[in-house]
Amino acid sequence: MPVFYSPEGNPEIWAQKPDGYLTPEEWERAHPAPEPEPEPLETVKARKLASIDAETSAAILAGFECEATPPDTGTPELLHFSYDGFDQQNFADAAVSMQLAAAAGGAIPTSTPWNAYRGHTADSKGELVILQLTAETFVPIYAAALQHKAAKMAEGGQRKAAVVAAKTVGEVEAI
Numbered sequence: 001m002p003v004f005y006s007p008e009g010n011p012e013i014w015a016q017k018p019d020g021y022l023t024p025e026e027w028e029r030a031h032p033a034p035e036p037e038p039e040p041l042e043t044v045k046a047r048k049l050a051s052i053d054a055e056t057s058a059a060i061l062a063g064f065e066c067e068a069t070p071p072d073t074g075t076p077e078l079l080h081f082s083y084d085g086f087d088q089q090n091f092a093d094a095a096v097s098m099q100l101a102a103a104a105g106g107a108i109p110t111s112t113p114w115n116a117y118r119g120h121t122a123d124s125k126g127e128l129v130i131l132q133l134t135a136e137t138f139v140p141i142y143a144a145a146l147q148h149k150a151a152k153m154a155e156g157g158q159r160k161a162a163v164v165a166a167k168t169v170g171e172v173e174a175i
Helices: 024-030 041-061 085-103 135-165 169-173
Strands: 003-005 011-013 064-068 077-081 111-118 127-134
Touching: 003 024, 041 135, 041 169, 064 135, 077 135, 085 111, 085 135, 111 135, 127 135
Parallel strands: none
Antiparallel strands: 003 011, 064 077, 077 111, 111 127
């Protein structure tokens, strides 16, 4: 048996449509669901700021490219360096070690092995290349790591400033 809506909106089962009653489709057309309330601008901004923070962190942790000379080729090439949380600490530790090595009179190593990757893509780490870095060869890579992080943070900061300055939800969504 089909369902029909009474003029008061009550669904009822009838063999045939009574006068003044509506089919479910007719009822829906005559009584559309109210439009949802738009989200407050501050809620949209807060969600966008959190998204920018997450995207900035992901971009930093994804690593960076820097030229180095692998011992297997002896030729400078662009290699990928990991910069996850663990490797950020390794960079800091190596930098301190390189600084202290000169003053330690041989008690601290003056070089360190370092992993890099040839042919890195978003889907593959690539081929492992183990570098033997001295203070001289480490410093440019460490500088590239710091520049990578600073650039990603600056980019995120610019996007966050644009969110704060936005006057409409549309402006926020366009960032």
